[in-house]
Amino acid sequence: MNKQEQLQKLNDEMAYSCTCELKKTATNVVPGQGSADADILLIGEAPGKNEDLQGKPFIGAAGKFLEEMLGSIGLSREDVYITNTVKYRPPKNRDPLPEEVVACWPWLSAQVELIDPKLIVLLGRHAMNRFVPGKKISEDHGKVFVHTVDGLGTRDFFVLYHPAAALYQGSLRKTLIKDFQKIPKIVEKIKKRKKK
Numbered sequence: 001m002n003k004q005e006q007l008q009k010l011n012d013e014m015a016y017s018c019t020c021e022l023k024k025t026a027t028n029v030v031p032g033q034g035s036a037d038a039d040i041l042l043i044g045e046a047p048g049k050n051e052d053l054q055g056k057p058f059i060g061a062a063g064k065f066l067e068e069m070l071g072s073i074g075l076s077r078e079d080v081y082i083t084n085t086v087k088y089r090p091p092k093n094r095d096p097l098p099e100e101v102v103a104c105w106p107w108l109s110a111q112v113e114l115i116d117p118k119l120i121v122l123l124g125r126h127a128m129n130r131f132v133p134g135k136k137i138s139e140d141h142g143k144v145f146v147h148t149v150d151g152l153g154t155r156d157f158f159v160l161y162h163p164a165a166a167l168y169q170g171s172l173r174k175t176l177i178k179d180f181q182k183i184p185k186i187v188e189k190i191k192k193r194k195k196k
């Protein structure tokens with residue numbers, strides 16, 4: 001089984017066994033999308049309405065913006081892997097509850113382990129809080145944190161504003177676009193470091 005097939009199998013098994021309460025109200029599960037061999041794993045908050053209907057992450061307005069930013073650094077959705085802290089839409093797009101994030105954690109953590117990306121891009125404060133707690137997005141966006149996470153070892157995390165939060169806010173939007181441009185150099189630097 002190649003890595004992509006292994007990831008598909010993992011997502012199928014987790015969709016079956018996940019104990020998240022959000023499963024009861026969601027239309028579809030949104031496991032994630034992209035390459036199992038990706039250098040970059042992007043993690044958002046939770047699926048919204050469009051994502052819930054189509055079973056794919058980031059396909060609404062925020063997703064289009066994310067795709068544009070990926071395009072600006074020469075990447076497409078297929079070159080990265082995109083997922084969320086929870087795999088089911090919270091009713092009325094409310095924030096995911098801590099227990100929902102906990103319930104979906106074995107799934108997210110297994111995705112990180114299997115994909116084993118060079119860089120994990122945390123989109124917004126929910127994803128940030130799960131992996132690098134104690135940070136403030138207004139101060140820590142655009143920064144890399146090398147952080148040890150239980151069960152996942154020491155990894156490189158890059159904090160960004162959430163595309164949905166920045167989409168319609170001129171200054172945040174500019175900041176996010178600018179921060180996003182840093183990604184290729186960060187990945188190159190990590191690759192060089194890991195070769196040593």
Ligand code: URA
Binds near residue numbers: 046
């Ligand atoms: N916002 C997210 O955080 N994730 C999605 O998949 C869509 C919108």
